[in-house]
Amino acid sequence: xxATDTQIKKxxxxxxxxxxxxxxxxxxxxxxxxxxxxxYNCYIPDCYEHPEYLKRILSDLYGNAHTAITDSIKNSLxxxxxxxxIQKFVSAID
Amino acid sequence: MQTTLDAILTKKYLIGALAACAAVILVxxxxxKDTSILVGNLTYIPTAGAxxxxxxxxxxxxxxxxxxxxxxxxxAAYAVSLFVAEMLWLVQxxxxxxxxxxxxxxxxxxxxxxxxxxxxxxxxxxVKRAITKKMIVASSIFSIGILIPSLYLALGPxxxxxxxxxILAAIYPIFDALVLIPALIGxxxxxxxxxxxxxxxxxxxxxxxxxxxxxxxxxxxxxxxYTGNPMEIPYFWNYVLLSFGVGSHLVLFQKSKTDSKFEDLx
Numbered sequence: 001x002x003a004t005d006t007q008i009k010k011x012x013x014x015x016x017x018x019x020x021x022x023x024x025x026x027x028x029x030x031x032x033x034x035x036x037x038x039x040y041n042c043y044i045p046d047c048y049e050h051p052e053y054l055k056r057i058l059s060d061l062y063g064n065a066h067t068a069i070t071d072s073i074k075n076s077l078x079x080x081x082x083x084x085x086i087q088k089f090v091s092a093i094d
Numbered sequence: 095m096q097t098t099l100d101a102i103l104t105k106k107y108l109i110g111a112l113a114a115c116a117a118v119i120l121v122x123x124x125x126x127k128d129t130s131i132l133v134g135n136l137t138y139i140p141t142a143g144a145x146x147x148x149x150x151x152x153x154x155x156x157x158x159x160x161x162x163x164x165x166x167x168x169x170a171a172y173a174v175s176l177f178v179a180e181m182l183w184l185v186q187x188x189x190x191x192x193x194x195x196x197x198x199x200x201x202x203x204x205x206x207x208x209x210x211x212x213x214x215x216x217x218x219x220x221v222k223r224a225i226t227k228k229m230i231v232a233s234s235i236f237s238i239g240i241l242i243p244s245l246y247l248a249l250g251p252x253x254x255x256x257x258x259x260x261i262l263a264a265i266y267p268i269f270d271a272l273v274l275i276p277a278l279i280g281x282x283x284x285x286x287x288x289x290x291x292x293x294x295x296x297x298x299x300x301x302x303x304x305x306x307x308x309x310x311x312x313x314x315x316x317x318x319x320y321t322g323n324p325m326e327i328p329y330f331w332n333y334v335l336l337s338f339g340v341g342s343h344l345v346l347f348q349k350s351k352t353d354s355k356f357e358d359l360x
Contacts, residue, residue, distance in 0.1 A: 024161050025157075027347040031347050069221065
């Protein structure tokens with residue numbers, strides 16, 4: 001797999017995450033990006049390699065309801081879920 | 095891990111505000127009925143006013159975009175309706191010297207309920223997939239379970255009273271029980287989450303209003319109700335709980351310096 005392919009998948013995942021968070025509200029998106037930055041020194045696209053960061057932040061913020069938000073992210077990635085790295089990301093945030 | 099109860103108990107300002115409201119009302123009742131009517135009415139200005147200001151601040155933070163934006167817009171409309179209703183009640187009782195129940199204030203009290211329901215629905219909308227049938231059934235059973243005995247006890251001795259007043263007074267606990275269903279769903283849904291503090295405070299606030307409305311219905315039938323009586327304390331507590339709930343959300347989602355810098359660059 002070349003670097004460009006990874007970058008495209010990273011962008012896809014970042015887009016799906018941003019879409020789900022912005023649908024809730026911009027302050028939610030800002031809160032999650034701030035937590036990623038403060039706690040892990042990373043950004044939304046980095047969640048592609050570290051889905052557990054996003055899962056923990058959403059769980060801290062929304063408790064049991066975080067599964068519905070991760071479901072929304074998974075739905076956005078549905079068309080690409082046959083690709084192994086995306087599948088890996090999807091199962092990691094489950 | 096800190097539980098929601100621990101979080102509430104550590105909120106000394108919240109407990110202080112609740113105690114202050116109760117103390118003001120109880121002391122005014124010790125002085126006399128006229129004083130308690132005056133103090134009771136005037137206490138609604140800072141309590142309902144604080145909720146109004148905080149709800150406008152959180153609306154400014156969230157805007158009207160997204161599910162949370164729609165939710166906070168509805169909540170601001172709820173706070174405005176309640177504030178107008180309280181001020182109408184105050185003007186009628188203290189200035190015009192007329193019985194404020196039933197009156198135009200009731201229109202605004204009743205209008206506030208759909209806005210509160212819209213707030214709950216909009217907030218829960220993005221996480222609706224996590225809502226289970228079990229949650230809906232349990233919340234509904236709890237709400238109906240507390241509504242039936244309340245209505246039975248309150249409506250029982252009211253056969254001779256004016257039918258319109260009784261029906262109007264009975265609508266309030268029914269609406270309270272209705273909005274309690276999504277509030278309870280929210281508490282169980284966001285359990286262990288940081289937003290759960292707000293949901294717990296909102297849920298407790300709704301329970302307080304339910305208790306106060308049931309007492310109001312009962313006292314109205316006995317013709318023993320007056321503004322500022324100790325049975326009104328849960329009304330003030332509702333405003334305090336809601337204000338602290340909104341405040342906690344405002345702090346949780348406060349704008350960081352970095353976000354402001356990014357906005358300046360746009």
